Amino acid sequence: MGFEELLDQVGGFGPFQLRNVALLALPRILLPMNFLLPIFLAAVPAHHCVLPGAPANFSQDMWLEAHLPRESDGTLSSCFRFTDSQALPNTTLGGEGQSPGELQGEPSTVPCPQGWEYDHSEFSSTIATESEWDLVCEQKGLNRATSTFFFIGVLVGAVAFGYLSDRFGRRRLLLVAYVSALGMGLASAASVSYIMFVITRTLTGTALAGFTIIVMPLELEWLDVGHRTVAGVLSSTFWTGGVMLLALVGYLIRDWRWLLLAVTLPCVPGIVSLWWVPESARWLLTQGRVEEARRYLLSCARLNGRPVGEDSLSLEALSKVAAAERVVRRPSYLDLLRTPRLRHISLCCMMVWFGVNFSYYGLSLDVSGLGLNVYQTQLLFGAVELPSKLLVYVSVRHAGRRLTQAGTLLGTALTLGFRLLVSTEKGYWRTALAVMGKGFSEAAFTTAYLFTSELYPTVLRQTGMGLTALVGRLGGSLAPLAALLDGVWLSLPKLIYGGIALLAACTALLLPETRKAQLPETIQDVEGKSALSSLQEEQMPMKQVHD
Template identity: 40%
Template sequence: MGFADILDEIGGFGRFQMIHVTLLSIPGLLMASQNLLNNFTAGTPGHHCTIPNGTSLAVSYNASALGLDDREMLRAFIPMDAGSKLAKCTRFTEAQWHLLRTNVNVTGMPANLTDTETEPCQDGWTYDRTEFLATIVSEWDLVCTLRPLKQMSQTIYMGGVLAGAIIFGGLSDKFGRRALLIWSYFQLATLGTCTAFSPSYLAYCIFRFLTGMSVSGVILNAVSLKVEWIPTKSRTVVGTISSFFFTFGQMILAGVAYSLRDWRKLQVAVCAPFFIFFLYSWWYSESARWLVLNRRSEEALRQIQRVARINGKPELAEKITLEVLESHMHKEVQSSKAIYTVYDLLRTPVMRRISVCLMVVWFSTSFAYYGLAMDLQKFGVSIYLIQVIFGAVDFPAKLLALASLSFLGRRITQGTCLILSALIIFANIFVPTELQTVRTTLAVLGKGFTSASFTCVYLFTGELYPTIIRQTGMGFSSTMARIGSMAAPAVLILDEILPALPSIVYGGAAVVAGIFAFFLPETLNVPLPDTIEDVEEKWATQKASEKKQTEKEMVALQEVKENAETEDSKATGLNAL
């Protein structure tokens, strides 16, 4: 791989790479906020039916007279649910004063009234402002019959992420990683901030969809710009450390959300900083690999010379000429004259195997991750605390993944993380609901392994697909992740049929993906492929060699077995004599 040699000559992982990777990784602090924002902006506060204004005044007046607080007085108007809490979606048609267990007449109503007919909330809802000051749920009353609209808002956002993976993945292979990344920053900053001023639920969903598209553009192009400027030996460490920005971002989200409990302020806080990222992103260097393969060698040469100067090797900036660059990448330049489409991801045997396996791995990783991470209120503790815990567990999980990626390789790490997460999800099925601490602990561990799987699959996918079609491949594979994240909230509805069913589905998908991961080629310390021919030659040959080695081992075992049988026959003959 000629370009890998050039990277080593101009400083390897030098000053430029450190600055470049850092600037590309900083936005990751807020990328977690985009994907997990719904936990806070669409949090469901405690609520009950609003009682008529006149009655409300009477309640407040008589509560003092009877020595009761307002909540105790509400028992006369709001029925209790199975959990001995005020019902959220119904109220009595007539006040039930006898439920207060007092013989005092209140506002002229007899104490023994027993008419217990109920009706849906007629005057809206009253919300508890303790945990959230304002969310889209409380603003647009997305409760009771409108409750599915809360989950729909997240599904629509993930639909935008899916559309962005398809659209921006292909466009960046055509127009470049840097240009699409700069545009994605601007789109996210502008439309994400506009979301905070949405006048209606419909407008909110439209803005969230468009914001989701830009999130894909940021993630996919940032990963490619990192991978394509980093020497082979540094990719594992850089990829894992970069993922820590996303992990730390989850904890930042909890702190910001705790400070700003109004969804509009929170929306601005996590989107407006992308204007800063947009401004400094003009410093980025376009991928020289991509420039050469798109017949823009002169521009690629200028970028390489710039990197050499920043890395403190100005003498090499003069030695690397256009002829040297093209001679190093002659084969890649020739292959770039062809036009590639999504079909090329499935056209050849090795590319087809890679694409199919990655589709399954991406889908199941995202499916299990968002199944665990998008309904934090079910854990029965502060949503802000559980978000911090979920973020904190990612650090040891990713450090473990880093060690495994460096020594055991990508394939084993990917498959093992998925299977371990599945086993933990299955184990949680058998823990009684009363043991909430144990269930939460297992969920946190499961989420840690799915996070480690995400770290691996981003790195693994960038290494498996060739430069000429890397972004198209990244977009195609991650499309399945977006489908998984869209499907995850819908699966939660299955708990009405059987409480354990969602966990069975999440865990089953992770097991299947873990098995598929073991069929992927290993890329540990392997130079990045630049063409489809590189992929086919490298891993088809590798597979053939493994098959040939297996056949040799089988022949050797057969010979040992035959020799043993011969010795046994001789021994038997001697014994007979």
């Protein structure tokens, strides 16, 4: 008897599983609120050099015209000012056929020697406007780098939590993730320097990686095959809720320190909720911890109203299941590459996850140039994710996981490509394409979590998710830096985002289909071989069950 038969006895979908999904909703809400936080946290408002000593008979516009050069597009410079020796004569003489700020010869300019003045109408403060930080102009790369460092932390955390949760359990490591995220989030909000902020945000990303790696498998390992899809899509809607909630919280809280506190403090009720979150009985059996698994299985049966007595789940019966699934040695990342089929799956999944993350965060963090303010854009980007969930739910059930993954990535690439062909004058078309691209990108993300969780066996599921998420977060960390390439060519970032998404779509077609497939429990199940020691033996097909 395998674990699927045990789950069928106690109920593979019922109040127990629904409670589990509800308890694990909070991490899914907190993830986008932290991952997309730079939209508000690192926003750069309109700014110009500090220009002290404006005469009383000069208006603000005249004073700026007299002291600030113009960029090639005709706007006043945000990063330079005329030298006083050239600008001040024009403020007093002004006339004789010259407009304010117009100088004879080639005027000399200097970077803002006394700092910047910022427009506080939209944000009262961001890390870019923080006193003595001034992450604008020559320092704008440091502003973008905060997102990169954060995702590097997520990348490292994906490795650590994937490996450790396979060794020490999902529930225990989820507690570590909650506590670490709370502590580092509070430290970030109290940062007194840019260096301190970068370090604490990087460590926050490391902690939050635990949410990305643990939550989905902890849900799926309590679900039967027939309800994995609906539960996966349902739980992913909490991410969308977090995206939309971030727009509201960002609108209500305009100071970056208080905003950071607002997205950190919900970790406290999350820690308390772990009292009711069950450990994975499937994982416990693979570790030979039969008594603990039995206790959770009985609890599941009682809550689901299944008439299962304690004798029906005897220690002897569970010991036989555990003996068949027990891990002979601890899992490692090398196990993902030792055998041919797992190696193929791992390499393809890494490319898919890189493309999904790279294009998703490239689209999500670019909320400018759409004719809407940042709050409206964020809300619209969140709202479009809801129909994308419906698209995923319908598609994975009828077209399968593989075609859904490839199709959504292809849709992302095409919308990015079409945006390059639409002129800036057609603002509504550009906005519509951006929203469609965001929807396809979110659909690809939703499918990737579900698809990858089903490809790896139980004994390596967390490790496999950790490896693929590692590569995915590498894509997420590079996405903000790729946006800086607009200084080389304005369309280059979108071209790169779309090209990577297209490559990932082609790679997804190389993966095996998992629709109607029983979750693999051992490496042998994935390889389809009677013995791992004989890699040349003929492969056997994976066991199939009806959806």
